[in-house]
Amino acid sequence: MLNNLEDKIIKKIEKERLKPLSHSFFVVRRIVFWLMISILLILAGLSSSVMFLIIKHGDWDIYRFLGSSQTTFFLKAFPYFWLLGIIIFLGISLNKTRKADGTYNYPFIYQSLAGIAIALTLAVIFFASGLSQKTETYLSNINIYRKTNYLRSSWENPEKGLLAGTLKIVNDEFILKDFSEVEWILILPKNNFIGEELLIDNDKIKIIGEINTESQKNEFIVKEARSWKCGCPHCAKMEGSCNNCSGGNSCNSENQCEIYKTK
Amino acid sequence: MDLNNQKTSEYSDEELLELSLENTAYFSLLVKRYKEKFFYYLKRFAGFRNDDIEDVIQNSFIKIYKNLNNFDPKLKFSSWAYRIVHNEAIDEIRRQKRNNLPLLPELEIPDEDINLSEELDIKLEKEKIKKVLKELKEEYREIIVLRFFEHKEYKEISDILKKPIGTICTQIDRAKKQFKDKYQKYVK
16 A cells, blocks of 8 residues: 555656745735735725714614604614625634634634724724715615615605705706606705705705695705715715814714804 | 665655755655555544545645645644645545545554543543544544544644644543543443
């Protein structure tokens, strides 16, 4: 048994002209591996930051328009998509590093804690820098994300007083094209109203109000406008115009929000 | 190159590995040094038939040759090589499972004292040991074989299986317990 095995192996090496893989191959492979792990941790951090953003700044108050209890609405609108993202990205990265050279010596619990700590640190950075808001806003323009995100899709309920879409200002007339491509003529209140600064041509916007049942046309009476971005519901804008409301800070009371105070 | 007259037994595994990068004749010395050890390891852990063992060992050495530049000098060569053989064995076991082939057809136990009796504080018979090993979960069998049949230290087992030493200690305890419980059923 195994007689002349070494000769067989050497013959095979020579016949197939096998050579040891170069040292640089393994260096590059290690770099690519750790790059992939880094990307997964960044995505886990980003998912965490967006999930936190939605929980902190989502339009959680609109449950009253939908005839739903606060708890039911929260359970339906909870950002499961981002929670799944955290689980998948963190899970894959930990699974891969578990048996990696250099990390297999460490108990899995330590590796997990390190992975979670890195993801959370990145989450804080992404949240503070506004990247989480940019990411969520970008994705909200994609149909499939918006339709599967209950908090976003709830705004496509004009009969319940919630409308969202792209604003067009034509000859002083405010027209909102919703995501079903239906055009609504917006009837603005005579007095100042919350969010009127948000009525910018070609911008996406959320409107609270009601359908004008007295008209044959698609008319929507506006009570409040909100930024399409996930952020402070009372501020006109998210970035920098309100001293208390930059980068996603909470701004939900009269005392904090300068713009809200002027209404 | 004729290495027969050179004092090749004086070379350490790591030195032979380095020399293999320049001359395959040195690699054949490594094969000679380890082929029997791997043969018995595969017989004890995977119970392969002799033909299958030769294929697994050949594939393992080809892999070792291709990965010579990936050897981590912080490890012992034997740990690194055993790891490759172990992984090839796992792949072969999976292949045999997929093809519905009988598993562990020719499991063997070493003749020399394996001090498992002392560890478990019970008298062990060879045929019953074989039966129990066949029933053990793969992760427990591999650790019993490495520790008590191959006489590997905890650090070596950790490097072979790529698991933390703490996990290895726990698994050895669990493996011993499971082995003892199953063995005592046969005694009764």
